[in-house]
Amino acid sequence: MLVIRDAFNGVTRFEQWQEHLGVARNVLAARLKSLVHHGVLEPRLYSERPPRNEYVLTAKGKDLYGILVTLHAWGEKHVYHDQQSGVVLRHKTCDNILQPRIACGCCNEMVRPREVQVIYTADRPTVGDMMAEDEVA
Amino acid sequence: MLVIRDAFNGVTRFEQWQEHLGVARNVLAARLKSLVHHGVLEPRLYSERPPRNEYVLTAKGKDLYGILVTLHAWGEKHVYHDQQSGVVLRHKTCDNILQPRIACGCCNEMVRPREVQVIYTADRPTVGDMMAEDEVA
DNA sequence: TAGTTGGGTTTTAATTAGAAACTTACTCGG
DNA sequence: CCGAGTAAGTTTCTAATTAAAACCCAACTA
Numbered sequence: 001m002l003v004i005r006d007a008f009n010g011v012t013r014f015e016q017w018q019e020h021l022g023v024a025r026n027v028l029a030a031r032l033k034s035l036v037h038h039g040v041l042e043p044r045l046y047s048e049r050p051p052r053n054e055y056v057l058t059a060k061g062k063d064l065y066g067i068l069v070t071l072h073a074w075g076e077k078h079v080y081h082d083q084q085s086g087v088v089l090r091h092k093t094c095d096n097i098l099q100p101r102i103a104c105g106c107c108n109e110m111v112r113p114r115e116v117q118v119i120y121t122a123d124r125p126t127v128g129d130m131m132a133e134d135e136v137a
Numbered sequence: 138m139l140v141i142r143d144a145f146n147g148v149t150r151f152e153q154w155q156e157h158l159g160v161a162r163n164v165l166a167a168r169l170k171s172l173v174h175h176g177v178l179e180p181r182l183y184s185e186r187p188p189r190n191e192y193v194l195t196a197k198g199k200d201l202y203g204i205l206v207t208l209h210a211w212g213e214k215h216v217y218h219d220q221q222s223g224v225v226l227r228h229k230t231c232d233n234i235l236q237p238r239i240a241c242g243c244c245n246e247m248v249r250p251r252e253v254q255v256i257y258t259a260d261r262p263t264v265g266d267m268m269a270e271d272e273v274a
Numbered sequence: 275t276a277g278t279t280g281g282g283t284t285t286t287a288a289t290t291a292g293a294a295a296c297t298t299a300c301t302c303g304g
Numbered sequence: 305c306c307g308a309g310t311a312a313g314t315t316t317c318t319a320a321t322t323a324a325a326a327c328c329c330a331a332c333t334a
Contacts, residue, residue, distance in 0.1 A: 049330085
């Protein structure tokens with residue numbers, strides 16, 4: 001998640017993440033590999049010899065933006081209690097601090113939890129099933 | 138997260154989570170304890186003797202709804218590729234499958250990533266700092 | 275040629291998860 | 305009254321996962 005957050009902030013290279021996050025190098029390498037494998041990031045060779053790649057967000061990755069924004073707002077409100085967290089998101093269009101709300105893509109109305117119905121269309125897959133896609137190797 | 142998801146689906150008791158998630162009992166106990174400690178869930182004694190609690194979402198917990206919905210939609214689109222995932226969210230108000238979008242709480246407009254500016258209001262705290270609140274004990 | 279930089283692996287140590295048994299304090303049925 | 309059942313955990317021990325630290329290496333660079 002933090003890797004992806006940085007990616008949205010323009011980070012594309014191993015060393016940049018390493019510096020920003022202070023995470024162990026092997027862990028970062030594993031994260032990147034996994035994110036590439038899951039199609040969230042895409043490696044791009046920016047130097048042939050020595051072979052060096054940068055990592056850019058795919059469409060799948062870019063679609064994580066809503067999650068990040070929502071998560072950030074939650075943290076601001078409930079973890080930092082609207083005090084200095086160090087990072088703030090501004091909505092350029094209206095020039096206010098972004099307070100993200102969930103809207104419906106169909107009717108454009110704001111969505112409240114009460115208006116959402118959970119429908120089970122089949123036997124609910126187990127957590128194991130959900131992770132099964134990993135078992136490629 | 139899965140614990141919280143179930144909480145939104147009406148689960149309040151230890152055994153219910155245990156059955157739904159199939160997670161080890163000690164792990165579940167640890168999760169619940171941690172969620173209570175972080176103020177996401179609130180224990181409520183529903184029986185004095187024997188002492189038994191149920192767990193209900195706090196305001197902080199309820200505010201996680203947006204994250205869950207956004208996450209779910211992402212999974213539907215990119216992990217299940219809009220095929221049978223087993224669970225679907227319906228927007229009662231307009232009777233369509235919910236496709237959550239991020240809207241701005243101030244101007245009510247849909248938000249696109251480009252319209253969001255990241256502002257660093259202070260030295261960015263390290264990941265360590267962010268977690269420091271845990272060090273109460 | 276001796277650093278330095280980018281991008282990793284290998285090794286080792288710590289953390290976490292899991293499975294199963296045990297505990298406590300009841301209730302219920304015979 | 306006795307044993308079984310239930311709900312909510314705790315304990316113990318083992319297995320798997322994760323992370324930190326150190327190491328590696330190919331290519332620039334001074």
